[in-house]
Every structure is written in C-alpha cells, then in structure tokens.
Amino acid sequence: MSIIIKFTLRNIREKKLRTFLILLSIILSSALFFASTAISTTVEMMILEQMRKYIGNADLMISAGRQAKSGFISPNLLDNYQGGLKYAVGMVHGYGEYKAKGETIQIRIQGINLEDLDKMNPIILEQQHELSPFKGNKAIIGKGMAEKYNLKPGDPIGINMHGFKKWFIVSGISQPMGPFAEDGESTYIVVPRETMAGLYGKKGKVSTLYVGLEDSSSQDLMVEELSKAYSLYRVEPTISKARIKSETQQISAMFLVIVAFVLILSMFIIYTSFKVIMAERLPVIGTFRSIGATKKMTNRVLMMESLIYGILGGIIGDILGISILKLMIRQITSPWMSNIDIKAYYTLGQLMMGFGVGFVLALISSFLPIRKVAKIPIKDIVLNAIEKKVKKQRWKTILGILFLTIGIIGPRIVPEKIEIAVDIICMFLLVPAVVMLVPYITNAFLKVFQTIYAGVFGNEGILAAQNLRDNKNSLNNIILLGMSISVLLMITTLSQSIVNDTVNYYKDHKYDIAFWSWPMDRSTESRLLAVDGVDDTYGEYQKYGKIEVVGKNAEIRYMLGVNKTKTLNYLDLDIEGEVEKLLEELDEGRNIIVTNIFKDEYGIEKGDYLKLKAERGILDYKVIGFFESNYYEGKYALISERYLKSDLAVKQYGEIYIKTNKDAEEVVKNIQEKFKNRNPWVRAIKEIMKENMESNSKILGIFKGFGILALVICVFGVFNNLIISFIDRKRSLAIMRSVGMNKKQTIKMIFIEAFTGGLIGGLIGIIIGLLLVMNIYKLIEAIGGSMKDFIQISWISLVVAMVAGVVITIVASVGPALKSSKFNIIEAIKYE
C-alpha cells in the first residue's frame, strides 16, 4: 500500500500545473459552495444580533392598537394572564440628540426599570455612581460613549428632546453588551421608566410591553392567543425568525445558482484532466496488471489520486470559504459596520458540506475516465492496441438536441404548478446540451471561418481552421470558454437589468423629496409648505400590510388611496384605458383597480367583486380596471382615498411627497432644520435612488466576483488544455515543418487557431448566456417577479465576452507558440 501512495504522490508532484488546476477547481468549488450556504446563517445571526441589541431576549411586544387614543398602555396589562409567560416588562422609548466635541449624535433612549432590563436584556456595569434607587435623572451609558466623550460617573449629560434639553447624571457605565453593544451605528442610553413616561406626560404608562415566553418556539401561537385576549392591542413577535430565515435563505439560493455553474465547470475540468491522466498512466497500469495487479488494485491507485485531490481541495476550500464569506458579508453590510469586526457564522454541518462538495466533485469527475480504463483488456494495454478511432456518437447528438429543445421550450409550456422546478432544470439542461453539440457548432463556424480566413490570413488561416476541426483539446477550450463566459454574461445582463429596474422604479416618482415624521397630518403638511424651497406637497394615504381577499385565497399587501386631482401629479401609474375617467369612477364608490399580475394570478375580470377584509368588516369592491406594476409582487391595488380612510381606518398619511423649486438637497436641509425636534425621515429621491443602486451593486458585485472566479478557473483550464494540445500536436507540427512550414508560419498558425478558438468560445458563450438569461427571466416570472420591461442585453457585454475569449486563448498560446519554434523536428517526428 505504501508503494501505491508513494506512486500516487509522485504523480501528483510531477505534474505541477495539472495538480494546481485540479486543486484550484476543487478549492474554489468548495469555498464558494460553503460561503454561499453559510451566508444565510451569518446574515441571519447578524440581523438577530442587531435586533437583540434592542429587544434582548423578548419574544413578543404589545403596543397600543389602532383605535387607541394615546400611544401608551399600562405596564400591568398582562399581570392577570395565566400561563406561558416568563416576564412582561414595560418600556418607554424616546429619541434625542447629544452634542459634544462639535458633533451632534442621535441618541436612542430606553426608559426601563433596572430589574426589568435585567430580565430582558441584561447588562454588566463597569462603574457606577449612586445608581440605586434608579429614579429621577439618572442614566446609564455604554463604555464606548463614555470613552469617546470622556464621560465619568457623576458627570451631567444634556440630551435635546422634543425641543428642550433634559439633563441626566451618568450613574452607570455598562460594558458593551445588551443595548450598549457596539454596532457602529446607534448610541443608546437607559433612563428610569417613570422619568421617560413623565416627559410624555404619561406617568404610570409605557409605550411597549416586552414579553418573554417560557417556550420561545410557541411565539406564533402566543401571538394568536394574546391577540384574541387583548384585541384592542397590537401583539407582534419581536423577531419573526421564520421570516428572517426565509429571507436569508433566498440570498443563499441566489448564490447557489451561480455556484452550480462553477461546479459544472470544475467537474468538466477535473474530468478532462483525469482523461489525460489516464492516457499517461496506461503503460504503467499495463505494467502493474501484467505483473499480477487486479483491476480493483489499479483502480484503487487511480482513485487514490482523486481522493487526495478531494481531501486537500475540500479542506483548503473550507478555509478559503471562511475568508470569502467574510468578504461577502463586508460587501453586503452597510458602511457604518465597516469598523466592526465581521463575524462569520457557520455551522459544522456547513463546513462538512463544503468539504463534501470538493470531495464528491473530485471522485465523481474522475470516476468515469477511471472506469473506462478499467474496461480495457490487459492485452490491449500492454500492446498499446487501444482503438483510437474517434466514433461520432450519434446518441450524444440526439441527446444534445433533445436537451436544447427541452431547455428552450420547457419553460414556455410548463404548467404553473411545477414552473419553478422545471425552469431551474431547463436552465441547467442547456449546459450539457451545448457541450454535446459544441463539435457541430464549432464545425459550422469553422466552415464559415475557413473561407474568410483564406482571404484574411492566407493559407495558414485555412490550415488553422482545418486543425481545429474535431480537435478534442480545442473543443474542450471552446466548452470551457463558452460556459464561463455565458455565466459571466448572464450575471452582467441581470445586474444591468436590476440597475435598470431601480432607475425605472424611480422614474415613476414625479416628486423630489419624500418625508415622514409623526404625526403625519394636515398640520405637518402645512408646516412643510412653509419651508423655503417647497413648491407643493401631497400627503399619500396608504395601507401597508395584509388585506385578505375573502374567498379567493388571495391578499393585497399594499393599498394606495388615490386622490383624483393629486395622485397622478406625483406618481406615474400605468393604468390601462381612459385614466381620468377611471379615477373619477374610482372615487364614486367602492371600486378597485388591481395589477395585471394579480388579475392573471387570480383570474379576475372587470366587473368582478372582491370581498376585502377591512377594518369596517368584509366589504365588496368592484374591479373597474387594471394597471401594470410588479411592486409587492403585484399584490398592490388602488382605491379611492375616501374609502381607504373610512373602510381601512387610515387616519394619517403614509408619506408626504414634496415638489421643490430649489435644489432638492438644499430643501432637505431646510426641512430637517424646521423639523429638527421631530427627528424626521426626509430624503431626496435622487439620494434614495443612489443608495438603492449602491446597495444593489454591492450584492451584484459578489455575483460578478463569482462569475470572475469561474472565468479564472476557465483561464487555467485553457492554459492546461493548450499545453496538452501542444504535447499532443507536437508530432503534427513537426510533420508540417518537415514538409516545408517555417517557424513564422507555425507561430502564425497557432495564434490563428487560438484566435478562432477564442472567437467560437465567445460566440458559444453568448449563445448559452442569452439562452440562460431568457430562462432566468422565465424563472423570475415564475417566482412572481416581472422583468420583461427592463431586461436589456448590453452590446458592450457581448463584445467584451468575445474579446475576453480571444484574449484568454491568445495569451495562453504564447508559451506553446514559442515552444513550437524551438523543438527538434526529427525528435518530434520519430515514433517511440
């Protein structure tokens, strides 16, 4: 056995480039797979940690209901509730500003009793000063804030709140935990609950009641029970773990689609490398077998090699994967977290899976070539009498055409129920389809090129085209280039489409600034109109949240109250038909306009009645028209502002939109100044669009990174293939030299071959890429999105794809071209 291991290790050491290539493919596949699966865990944990900072270990929160006169409730609300509760603690929230060292920082204030804080979100005090009893103007601050502003126990701190300055005494400095945990964003202080309630004139009341459950897993059940028991109050889970999980898993799923392509690429590289390994090892295998080794033994020797690659690649892949995961997290988190240590959360299972992917990839990809060799009779191996005749395998062509047909037609005819699964399968079917058809596609291209080349490159062009015909290594290069370029092209096209979508979204907005600050009423709107630079305002009534459509198993997630005179001046609604007439009709009664997506999904027709479960009861709304929108996945509808207010009990504006007659940024500053005591959310539309695009571009940046890594694997694969190709073709080149080809002609021919291979690889990449984009668009539609309006194929991307293909092959050909001019013709021509 030790001889077998030695033999295997020597083989691995001898062929350094090939070992590197196989390991690189396995390592990157493992690493990207691991990072893609673990990112959901990390993002989930980050969100949970971020939220835990505020709500500690509380499971539910209870606040005043819609009908409540004030936003405050009694802290003793649940005192008589029996069973399932660990604690119920009240808190009064507040905001303020703290000015020091020439800067103003936003402070979030938690008014809570210390014993309650200890139950819900415990802290450890490093220093304290007359903390007990925790009453009056005492405050606890975090260590970070104390160090930054040089605050010590006993120091006074002034917080600007609601237009006046409230002075507190620093009575405790906490370690960075609980609300004081460092997140680089918000600064908290904790003050006595009654002090905070007193500032609102609501002594004895709290704004929120936080509830800890005996059994956290009963969260949903308890929300339901408490909602029934306390129907006047709003009972919500503090964190919906299921929702976070489903959202973070979506992130993983997006990355895994790209990883799947990387895996296919790696599998192809390892498979082709092992085919070459097998060809090289045949004489040794023959020797082993002739001296008594069984098939099983020789197979074991060969499998041992792939086993070593798998183990090494899997381990290094996991290590690299952790770094990639951190990079991904850094990329998708907000800039304010850039100074915080990024923690990568992953499970042992995910590490094992990452390793397993590398391991299995190596074994599966090498198994076929090894099995093929095992089938060759010993006599044939020893006598080197292996049939080298290339048979055109018709089944491959038929299967290729079948896959291609299914891949293209499948998503267009599949029933809705199995649409998503079929779309994904069809997307992946395109890859083997093209791989099987590449020889035919290549030959078709070569026929065209051969004629053109005769004129452009002379006879060396014809020879180059002839050489590429049915040349396995060149075909492998074309497949590699085609696959990686198509993945990159797909990512680039989708990225561009998402950017276009963002731009399109904001094109619908005909205002300059969006504003929100409680209360959102007419007085606020009047105050806004008085701000310098504000030209006009529109308070939009909206209802965000689930509105059940009874009897249809449907829901509307966003309802817009249309003001027939104002809405269209502020929003571009793509309503079908005579818009003005429809808006008039909308205002006349309980009428509704739904999206085309909603119409198609639920088979709704004009004149149908939708039974909406509104605050006033179940009400019939008549469908009077349709509009085009994919917001909220089409679960979006328009009703009259009047009925939104009365039937759905919307009392305040959802947002106020502002048109300006001055620079929007300047007006934003003016509004901020005017409303500085209300801590308003006010943003210029251009700014929001920029932020959205930046945030999109970060995630898309990772996608592109994955695509580029696929291209990196491909580049090494092409280098390897060209070297193998040169070794294989050395004799052919020598023959040509012997019949009069000079060195210059040889180099020219090799470069034309590289150029042609790159060109065809690029073209095939574009074909697969476009087919993938078409299928992804179908997949997005199946999921509920709509991209048909903005999928744009960038011509620049196509040209770049072609140029990339050509550059890669030409650069990779420099070595073989130089070698070709130096080898000895006689040595190369001789048969051993």
Next chain:
Amino acid sequence: MGIIQAIDLCKTYKLGEVSIEVLKDVNLVINQGEFVSLMGPSGSGKSTLLYLLGGLDKPTSGSIRLKGRELSVMKDKEESKMRRREIGFVFQFYNLVPNLNLEENIMLPILLDGKKLKNYRSRLDEILELVGLADRRKHTPRELSGGQQQRVAIARALVNEPDVILADEPTGNLDSKTGTEILELFRTINKEKGKTIVQVTHSYEAAQYGARVINVKDGRVWE
C-alpha cells in the same frame, strides 16, 4: 556536379556526458535522376544522413549542397521553402496529419507555399490517379491501411513537383506485398517523372530497387 553533394560531413550527438559520432567525414554525390539506396544496419547513421541531406537537421561540420546551394548557411525561411519546393519526404510511419483528410494532407506543401488550392485541382487528381487513391480522397488517415497511408505520403511528397524525393525506410512498416507495391511506385516515379530518389533501407531486397546502393556503417559510407 550532382544534385546533392555532401562534403566532409560529420554529425555528433551528445548523450549526457558522452559524445557519439554518428557520421564521420562523409563525402557523397547524388546525380539528377538517380535512384539511390542508403543501406545499413540499425544505428549505422543512414537516417541521420538522409535528414541532413534534406535539411531537417544541421551537420556538426562539413557542408551539404542541394542544386549547388549550401544548406548549412540557409535561414529557417529559406530552408523551409527549399523543403517545400525542392524536396519531398516520405517517412517509415507515413507521418500524416491525423485530423486532415487525404486531400488536405496531400495539399499541405501547396498551402504552406501560399499558393491557391483551386489552381492545383487537376494536379491533385493526377497524383491521386498515380498513387491509386482517387476514390478515397475525403478519407482521414485513420480510415486508410498502412500501404494506402504511405501512398498518401508519396503523393504529398510529389505534389509540389520537387526534384528530389527522400524516403526513410518507406517499406519498413508494411507487409512484403504492399512494400513491393510501394517500391514499384517509386521506380515508376523515378523512371517516368525523372525524380531523384534517395531511400534509406536495411533490407537488401528493397535496396535493389535503387540503381545505386550506398552502404552506411559506423558513420562511414562506401559503395
């Protein structure tokens, strides 16, 4: 003055630390239209001599003249042109390009010479007729027998109408019947086309096809 002339030709190979003198002061003149057989045992240096005469290798010392032009001073471009136009090579293992079909293999020297293929269609037909492969023109070397492959190699050697054909053990890989057919073909080419043929062989029978037999042993030649 002959069509090929070797003067004081020496060739030494280095095998690690050891130098092996393969050819020692060889002087030789081959005249236009001659059919010469270089005969000798394995390792005698006969193939090396043939490759030197064809410009596929460089001598350690001495000179070779082809049609009066000194080969050793030629640059790659000039030497390659000479191999295309003045010489046709035939090898023991045929040395055809496997992925090119029969026609394409034969037309290689024409292509490499930068000539237009369409101008050589009738020449191709004529040669295919001569070697008896007119009905196999679209086949690849893999689809041909050894004898047929060697006929393709001969056709390739003839296509550019060189004056000299150099053949390295042309029948060494063939059965005796096919070998005889090939040698007969060479004789026809020599007689009817007036081509100078130099063949390397270790077979006495094959050597007899040549009008002149030159013996090669231990790096020296004699007749």
